[in-house]
Amino acid sequence: MSKNGDTWFFDNNIYIRAYACCVGKKESEGPLGGLFDLFSTDNRFGEKTWEKAESRMVQLACNKALFKSGLKSADIGCLLGGDLLNQCIATSFAGRALGWQTLGLYGACSTMAEGLLLGAALVESGLEHHPLCCASSHFCSAERQYRFPLEYGSQRPRTSQWTATAAGAVILSPDTGGVRITAATAGRVYDPGVCDTNNMGAAMAQAAYETIATFFRDSGESPDNFDLIVTGDLSLVGKGVAERLLRQDGIDVSRIYNDCGLMLYDLNTQDVHSGASGCGCSAAVLCAKILPAIEKGELRRVLFCGTGALLSPVSAFQGESIPGICHLICLEGKE
Amino acid sequence: MSKNGDTWFFDNNIYIRAYACCVGKKESEGPLGGLFDLFSTDNRFGEKTWEKAESRMVQLACNKALFKSGLKSADIGCLLGGDLLNQCIATSFAGRALGWQTLGLYGACSTMAEGLLLGAALVESGLEHHPLCCASSHFCSAERQYRFPLEYGSQRPRTSQWTATAAGAVILSPDTGGVRITAATAGRVYDPGVCDTNNMGAAMAQAAYETIATFFRDSGESPDNFDLIVTGDLSLVGKGVAERLLRQDGIDVSRIYNDCGLMLYDLNTQDVHSGASGCGCSAAVLCAKILPAIEKGELRRVLFCGTGALLSPVSAFQGESIPGICHLICLEGKE
Numbered sequence: 001m002s003k004n005g006d007t008w009f010f011d012n013n014i015y016i017r018a019y020a021c022c023v024g025k026k027e028s029e030g031p032l033g034g035l036f037d038l039f040s041t042d043n044r045f046g047e048k049t050w051e052k053a054e055s056r057m058v059q060l061a062c063n064k065a066l067f068k069s070g071l072k073s074a075d076i077g078c079l080l081g082g083d084l085l086n087q088c089i090a091t092s093f094a095g096r097a098l099g100w101q102t103l104g105l106y107g108a109c110s111t112m113a114e115g116l117l118l119g120a121a122l123v124e125s126g127l128e129h130h131p132l133c134c135a136s137s138h139f140c141s142a143e144r145q146y147r148f149p150l151e152y153g154s155q156r157p158r159t160s161q162w163t164a165t166a167a168g169a170v171i172l173s174p175d176t177g178g179v180r181i182t183a184a185t186a187g188r189v190y191d192p193g194v195c196d197t198n199n200m201g202a203a204m205a206q207a208a209y210e211t212i213a214t215f216f217r218d219s220g221e222s223p224d225n226f227d228l229i230v231t232g233d234l235s236l237v238g239k240g241v242a243e244r245l246l247r248q249d250g251i252d253v254s255r256i257y258n259d260c261g262l263m264l265y266d267l268n269t270q271d272v273h274s275g276a277s278g279c280g281c282s283a284a285v286l287c288a289k290i291l292p293a294i295e296k297g298e299l300r301r302v303l304f305c306g307t308g309a310l311l312s313p314v315s316a317f318q319g320e321s322i323p324g325i326c327h328l329i330c331l332e333g334k335e
Numbered sequence: 336m337s338k339n340g341d342t343w344f345f346d347n348n349i350y351i352r353a354y355a356c357c358v359g360k361k362e363s364e365g366p367l368g369g370l371f372d373l374f375s376t377d378n379r380f381g382e383k384t385w386e387k388a389e390s391r392m393v394q395l396a397c398n399k400a401l402f403k404s405g406l407k408s409a410d411i412g413c414l415l416g417g418d419l420l421n422q423c424i425a426t427s428f429a430g431r432a433l434g435w436q437t438l439g440l441y442g443a444c445s446t447m448a449e450g451l452l453l454g455a456a457l458v459e460s461g462l463e464h465h466p467l468c469c470a471s472s473h474f475c476s477a478e479r480q481y482r483f484p485l486e487y488g489s490q491r492p493r494t495s496q497w498t499a500t501a502a503g504a505v506i507l508s509p510d511t512g513g514v515r516i517t518a519a520t521a522g523r524v525y526d527p528g529v530c531d532t533n534n535m536g537a538a539m540a541q542a543a544y545e546t547i548a549t550f551f552r553d554s555g556e557s558p559d560n561f562d563l564i565v566t567g568d569l570s571l572v573g574k575g576v577a578e579r580l581l582r583q584d585g586i587d588v589s590r591i592y593n594d595c596g597l598m599l600y601d602l603n604t605q606d607v608h609s610g611a612s613g614c615g616c617s618a619a620v621l622c623a624k625i626l627p628a629i630e631k632g633e634l635r636r637v638l639f640c641g642t643g644a645l646l647s648p649v650s651a652f653q654g655e656s657i658p659g660i661c662h663l664i665c666l667e668g669k670e
Contacts, residue, residue, distance in 0.1 A: 001461050003412065006436055008462045049653050077338065078521050085647065086421040086480075088441040089655075092645035096524040096658045101341055103449060103521055104645075106423040106439035114438060118453060125460030126336050127343045145421075145649075186413050186438055189431040310427035310439075312420065314480075318384050323431045 001124050005218035006211075007185040007328075014123045015177025016170055016331075017130065018069035021287035022061040023280075024139065024165030030265045035288040037064045043140065043165050051089060054138035057167040057280075058083070058094035061287075062134055065169040071130060076100050076171070078122065080115040081134035082107060083279055084163075086145060090136050100132065109204075109233055110187070111135040112168060112283040113306025113327035117184040119172050120329075129174055136167035137278030146197070146313055159199040161235045162272035164264055168283025170291075178295040183219060183330035187211040189310065191323040197316045200309040201238025201261070201274060204324035208234060208307050209245035211326035215303065216251060219330075223253045227299040230290060231307050231326070232282025233261030235275025238307075260285035282306050294333040302331040336459050340553035341546075342520040342663075349458045350512025351505055351666075352465065353404035356622035357396040358615070359474065359500025365600045370623040372399045378475065378500050386424060389473035392502040392615075393418070393429035396622075397469055400504040406465055411435050411506065413457070415450040416469035417442060418614055419498075421480060425471050435467065444539075444568055445522070446470040447503060447618040448641025448662035452519040454507050455664075464509055471502035472613030481532070481648055494534040496570045497607035499599055503618025505626075513630035518554060518665035522546040524645060526658040532651045535644040536573025536596070536609060542659035543569060543642050544580035550638065550663050551586060558588045562634040565625060566642050566661070567617025568596030570610025573642075595620040617641050629668040637666040 001011045020037040028039035038060050045056040058081070066073060079098065082105035083090040095102035107114035115133030122128035140150055142163040148154040172181070190210050194203035208231045216222060223229065234242055239259040246253050260282040261275035286304060293299045306329075311322045336346045355372040363374035373395050380391040393416070401408060414433065417440035418425040430437035442449035450468030457463035475485055477498040483489040507516070525545050529538035543566045551557060558564065569577055574594040581588050595617040596610035621639060628634045645658040 003462050003464075051649055051653065082439075082441060084422070086649060087419070087443065087645065087647035089645070089647045089650045091441075092524060092658055092660075093650070093655070095660075096526050096645075099523060101521040102524050102660060103453065104417075104441035106417060106426075106441045108422065118438065121457055121460055121462050124462065125456055127338050127456050127459065129338075186436040188434060189427060189437050191431050310422065310424070310431075312422035312424045314386055314421060315424045315428070318386065320428070323427055325427075325430075325437060 006214050007183055007218035009183045010120060010124045010181060012124050012174060014120045014181045015173045016179040016291060017173035017177040018065050019170040019287040019291055020061050020064035020068055021168040021284040022057045023284055027164060027166055027264060030270060032264060032288050050138055050140035051085060054090040054136055054141050055093040058090055058134055058136045059097050061167040061169040062098055062132060065171050069171045075130050076132050077128040078103050078131045080105060080119050080131055082111040083136045084142055108308030108310055109277055109279050110306035110308030110325055110327045111279040112286060113304060113329050116329045117186055117327050120181040120184055123172050123174050130171055132169055132171050134169040135279035135283040137163050137280035139163045139165045142278060156273055157198045159237050159274050161261060161274050161277035163278035164276045164281035166280030166284035168287040179291055180332045181329055182332050185211055185215045185328040187326040189323045189325050191321050193321045195321045199237060200322060201234040202241055203322035204307040204309050205234055205238040205241035207324035207326040208242040208305055211328050212246060212305060213249055213251060215328050223251060223256060226256055226301045226303055229253050229257050229303045231259045231305045233277045234259050234307055235261035237274055294331060297333060300333045304329045304331055341549050342518055342553035344518045345455060345459045347459050347509060349455045349516045350508045351514040351626060352508035352512040353400050354505040354622040354626055355396050355399035355403055356503040356619040357392045358619055362499060362501055362599060365605060367599060367623050385473055385475035386420060389425040389471055389476050390428040393425055393469055393471045394432050396502040396504040397433055397467060400506050404506045410465050411467050412463040413438050413466045415440060415454050415466055417446040418471045419477055443643030443645055444612055444614050445641035445643030445660055445662045446614040447621060448639060448664050451664045452521055452662050455516040455519055458507050458509050465506055467504055467506050469504040470614035470618040472498050472615035474498045474500045477613060491608055492533045494572050494609050496536060496596060496609050496612035498613035499611045499616035501615030501619035503622040514626055515667045516664055517667050520546055520550045520663040522661040524658045524660050526656050528656045530656045534572060535657060536569040537576055538657035539642040539644050539659035540569055540573040540576035542661040543577040543640055546661035546663050547581060547640060548584050548586060558586060558591060561591055561636045561638055564588050564592050564638045566594045566640045568612040569594050569642055570596035572609055629666060632668060635668045639664045639666055
């Protein structure tokens with residue numbers, strides 16, 4: 001195990017042992033419908049408030065991943081997770097219900113990648129055997145908190161993204177699984193000065209570029225060695241910016257680049273404008289689409305790059321621009 | 336390196352290489368006044384908003400710790416930190432200014448301990464050499480966010496705690512320093528059913544008891560082997576509850592038990608009611624009082640137990656009780 005530049009390279013085999021995701025109605029009707037483990041037809045998951053519904057979704061995803069892993073609950077070491085809610089209550093209340101050691105994270109929509117990065121480091125060190133990494137978001141709790149209550153019926157500009165109602169959970173293991181985590185780059189915070197909270201993709205694009213370029217520099221690899229580079233979630237506007245920044249730096253990813261925010265919904269029919277966002281988006285796309293494709297051999301080497309916009313409503317009201325961050329995970333299937 | 340029960344035991348020497356803290360006016364007038372590296376006489380640190388003041392305080396503490404470490408800025412690997420603000424903006428904006436790789440944490444007032452725990456694991460694994468762990472809180476930003484704007488002049492009940500205006504930063508190292516981290520226990524989430532957001536000490540006390548008892552069970556140690564067990568921040572009400580729960584379990588800590596929430600202010604003269612709270616409290620007491628005492632040989636073995644109340648105003652409004660968490664760090668001086 002070693003660090004070169006900003007990138008950790010793992011010597012040991014760190015496997016993804018099991019994973020699961022849970023989504024809302026709109027997500028289940030999108031192009032990945034049928035690939036999710038669980039979904040709700042009313043986005044409430046049997047709860048009376050959106051915040052409790054989100055926390056329930058985290059529990060459902062975690063318990064489903066636990067079931068698929070064949071492990072007992074007592075085998076799970078630490079839960080590493082977070083969400084977008086103030087004080088990360090979706091994750092904390094899920095931690096209370098699940099009973100595992102709980103390490104709360106905040107990386108906005110990069111949280112799934114942040115959890116995998118730290119979880120992989122803990123497995124590499126031998127301190128943890130089966131950490132569980134999770135992340136969630138819920139359209140209705142996020143709208144209430146970041147923007148307006150749903151009842152207000154506010155208009156959304158074309159650049160805005162739709163917060164996914166989704167949660168994903170991934171259990172790591174030092175000994176068995178179909179996908180390995182072989183390297184990871186923890187990101188730095190970049191801020192290109194975007195102040196429009198309805199254009200977060202543009203705000204995060206520089207961070208995505210910087211972290212991906214850093215990984216190629218640190219590893220000596222090139223896009224040719226990968227089958228997929230996927231950011232989450234820059235969506236329409238941000239993906240174009242990130243791709244252009246990479247090309248200007250001599251890194252052509254056009255052949256293999258996609259964004260989780262463009263994979264979750266059908267942009268032509270589902271009225272989500274620029275695409276999806278939210279911690280749950282990249283978590284669910286990872287668990288529903290990317291990891292199964294690696295397991296099946298359809299993809300062999302993938303860079304999963306979680307991107308987060310580190311704003312709050314207060315920072316925006318106070319005139320601050322929106323800092324972005326991107327954490328990268330290198331995933332590999334069997335040779 | 337190994338895990339027994341919930342506790343990580345570190346084989347390598349993981350040192351605290353340098354540390355610093357930065358506080359507000361009230362804190363500088365308390366019993367630890369004179370021990371802080373930096374303080375502000377108007378709590379604004381040259382900024383126009385309380386939130387920006389808190390972020391500036393994080394930067395000041397981090398830069399002071401960096402200066403004291405003798406390292407260059409490029410030597411710092413990852414910043415592991417968090418705060419109480421919605422979406423952890425104090426830490427994120429500090430990460431933007433400082434330029435380091437940034438891993439955001441959310442553990443409420445347990446954040447300093449959570450950062451040390453993860454930072455120590457990263458040093459143990461060999462992936463990081465000099466991670467920086469930090470945490471902050473600001474009375475004025477916390478009141479606005481959790482309770483009422485200051486201008487409202489709301490009454491505070493006797494059980495309430497005063498959110499510290501403080502930030503602390505600790506730089507770890509695999510090779511040099513006066514204090515070692517030898518073990519750590521990541522906590523589980525416990526909820527004894529307290530719904531009074533003005534009595535968070537009582538809500539967190541069970542988590543403190545559970546984690547401390549777990550550490551003694553996992554390590555085979557007893558309170559006799561320690562010079563100080565310090566929670567942060569249970570304050571008057573919670574400290575009594577935790578002490579009673581430990582005693583009922585046959586663990587008598589009375590001789591060596593203190594709480595950061597009772598060390599920062601003079602409860603008789605400073606009008607803080609039950610004591611201090613906030614991520615910055617335990618971070619600042621650690622850096623101003625505890626670590627120097629270990630370095631000087633006044634204390635040799637210390638359990639630093641960060642306690643966090645994992646509520647949000649929304650969870651409280653929705654009738655939820657307050658879950659608590661406690662992360663424990665075992666600190667040791669030279670033989």
